[in-house]
Structure formats: structure tokens, C-alpha cells
Amino acid sequence: MSGRLAVIGLGPGDARYLTREAEDALASADAVYGYSAYLDRVPSRPGQARHGSDNREEPARAAAALRHAAEGANVAVVSGGDPGVFAMAAAVCEQIEAGPPGWRALDVQIVPGITAMLAVAARVGAPLGHDFCAISLSDNLKPWDLIERRLAAAAAAGFVIALYNPASRARPGQIGKALTLLRRHLPAATAIIFGRAVSRPDEQLTITTLEDAGRVPADMATLIIVGSRDTRVIYREDEAPLVYTPRAVAGAMA
Structure with a gap:
């Protein structure tokens, strides 16, 4: 079973600035990974696992999310602002490049957000x-x-x-x-x-x-x-x- 990984930008903070695409990706995720302060912005959903970590643990967080997705899960990684601006999208790409071949076969989606x-x-x-x-x-x-x-x-x-x-x-x-x-x-x-x-x-x-x-x-x-x-x-x-x-x-x- 092929897993999916979405790297999602939450915008600057107010829920008004969260895009519809980001809302849909969060709603469909089996698990959400992120810096604990950013996870607090994501509404809890029944059956959805949450994995918070410290702000300086980006490589470990990205690797954990990729391992989970490789098991067949639909996984989300959240970033404040836009995930491609000094944030988790690059960390995920770095882990995919350095990681096992199976990670390159994952369906990876980068969901943009409003950067600061x-x-x-x-x-x-x-x-x-x-x-x-x-x-x-x-x-x-x-x-x-x-x-x-x-x-x-x-x-x-x-x-x-x-x-x-x-x-x-x-x-x-x-x-x-x-x-x-x-x-x-x-x-x-x-x-x-x-x-x-x-x-x-x-x-x-x-x-x-x-x-x-x-x-x-x-x-x-x-x-x-x-x-x-x-x-x-x-x-x-x-x-x-x-x-x-x-x-x-x-x-x-x-």
C-alpha cells in the first residue's frame, strides 16, 4: 500500500488565512507531525494521531513522518507560514534524497501557505x-x-x-x-x-x-x-x- 505525505503551510496564525487546500489535506490525514506550537493551531480530529516535537528537530521530524507514510499512512507535516520558506518542505526533501529508495516512491504534496x-x-x-x-x-x-x-x-x-x-x-x-x-x-x-x-x-x-x-x-x-x-x-x-x-x-x- 502506497502512503502519502503532505507538507502543509498553516499561514501566519489566524484560521482565516488557512487555505482550503490545507484544510482538506489536514482533514484527510491519519497523522499530523509538527513543531508543538504549530500543532496547537490544528484542530483535533477523532482517530487522527498527533506527533509534536521541538523546533530544532526538523530532520528527525521529517524522517519520522516519511517512515510513517512509507507504511501506507496518509501523513501531514505542518509548518507555520509557507512550508517552502525556511521551513519543513526543504527538510522533507533533504530526508528523501538521503533516505531509503522507498521514500522516493511516496506521493509527496507541498501545500503552500501565506508566509510572514x-x-x-x-x-x-x-x-x-x-x-x-x-x-x-x-x-x-x-x-x-x-x-x-x-x-x-x-x-x-x-x-x-x-x-x-x-x-x-x-x-x-x-x-x-x-x-x-x-x-x-x-x-x-x-x-x-x-x-x-x-x-x-x-x-x-x-x-x-x-x-x-x-x-x-x-x-x-x-x-x-x-x-x-x-x-x-x-x-x-x-x-x-x-x-x-x-x-x-x-x-x-x-
């Missing part, structure tokens, strides 16, 4: 309106000097930058070092957006500047968008500001 940078951007306007990139500040799986080189290259090239995993208990200083580096490449007045727990009850949004960004707290639930030199803020009376990056580069239409 899109959720935060939508809250404030259109900061991703022109070219942008995403960089994780976690150095668990890559060296910090590589992160610094990528930050410098992205800022110098004029990209808006979405920063994932800006700080944790184990590495509280990463965001400070990143902001210091960015100040060498971008004006002090560059717009910065901090979006924490967007769409959840404890949501916090802060629009600030690169000069003052060090005063805003950040943790693993925070997504930071660093504007480019072209990113603009529209201040409005009695309404929240709008942040956007023009679609055309200054001088391109001349």
Missing part, C-alpha cells in the same frame, strides 16, 4: 512592491559571515529585505549586528517594519527607521522588512501610515 513577509507587508501597504529578497538571520545552519555578506550585497543592490528569525534566546544579538551592518549601506531614514505575531491576538506592528530600529524588540515571532532607498512612507491623518516601494526605479522612465 507577505502577511506583514499587507498590513502596512506594499513594501514589497519592487524587487525584494528574504534572508534568515539564524546561523544554526549557515555561518554568520555568510549572512553578513548576503545582507551587504542585498542592501547595496537596492533590494527590500525581509528578515526571518531575527533573534532568539540563544542568539539575542543577531539583529543588532545586522542593523549595524545595514547602516553602513543604507540611509538612517530608511523605513523599517517590525511585524510580530501578525494575525494573532498579540499582534504588534511598528513602523520606524533604520536609525531607531535598535529600540524595537524582536524575537522568533517577528518578521522585519528593511526598505530600500526608494521605499516611502505616506503619513495620513487619523489613519495608519502606508509604506510602499514604487514599482519603477527613479529615472528608469526618463
Whole structure:
């Protein structure tokens, strides 16, 4: 009997942002694997097994889910946001490549979700309106000097930058070092957006500047968008500001 494995994006948190495809895949699963905090977002269903684990156990979680699917089960692995953005889809693919041949024969489905940078951007306007990139500040799986080189290259090239995993208990200083580096490449007045727990009850949004960004707290639930030199803020009376990056580069239409 052939098993199935669905890697499912749960979106930023609120059930409104869970896609119909994701709902259907979760409802049909015999078992659900995931980081315990993400599993808490999935409604319990009679007869459906749940396997929670720590946030740093992605390879073991992926392998366990694949073994279960190889036994003929319909298995789901959940990720916050989109599973293909710094999340479980890559971990599952890594295990399939390195694992037994039978895992390559499984029916594997990647179910997309709304990733944090899109959720935060939508809250404030259109900061991703022109070219942008995403960089994780976690150095668990890559060296910090590589992160610094990528930050410098992205800022110098004029990209808006979405920063994932800006700080944790184990590495509280990463965001400070990143902001210091960015100040060498971008004006002090560059717009910065901090979006924490967007769409959840404890949501916090802060629009600030690169000069003052060090005063805003950040943790693993925070997504930071660093504007480019072209990113603009529209201040409005009695309404929240709008942040956007023009679609055309200054001088391109001349």
C-alpha cells in the first residue's frame, strides 16, 4: 500500500488565512507531525494521531513522518507560514534524497501557505512592491559571515529585505549586528517594519527607521522588512501610515 505525505503551510496564525487546500489535506490525514506550537493551531480530529516535537528537530521530524507514510499512512507535516520558506518542505526533501529508495516512491504534496513577509507587508501597504529578497538571520545552519555578506550585497543592490528569525534566546544579538551592518549601506531614514505575531491576538506592528530600529524588540515571532532607498512612507491623518516601494526605479522612465 502506497502512503502519502503532505507538507502543509498553516499561514501566519489566524484560521482565516488557512487555505482550503490545507484544510482538506489536514482533514484527510491519519497523522499530523509538527513543531508543538504549530500543532496547537490544528484542530483535533477523532482517530487522527498527533506527533509534536521541538523546533530544532526538523530532520528527525521529517524522517519520522516519511517512515510513517512509507507504511501506507496518509501523513501531514505542518509548518507555520509557507512550508517552502525556511521551513519543513526543504527538510522533507533533504530526508528523501538521503533516505531509503522507498521514500522516493511516496506521493509527496507541498501545500503552500501565506508566509510572514507577505502577511506583514499587507498590513502596512506594499513594501514589497519592487524587487525584494528574504534572508534568515539564524546561523544554526549557515555561518554568520555568510549572512553578513548576503545582507551587504542585498542592501547595496537596492533590494527590500525581509528578515526571518531575527533573534532568539540563544542568539539575542543577531539583529543588532545586522542593523549595524545595514547602516553602513543604507540611509538612517530608511523605513523599517517590525511585524510580530501578525494575525494573532498579540499582534504588534511598528513602523520606524533604520536609525531607531535598535529600540524595537524582536524575537522568533517577528518578521522585519528593511526598505530600500526608494521605499516611502505616506503619513495620513487619523489613519495608519502606508509604506510602499514604487514599482519603477527613479529615472528608469526618463
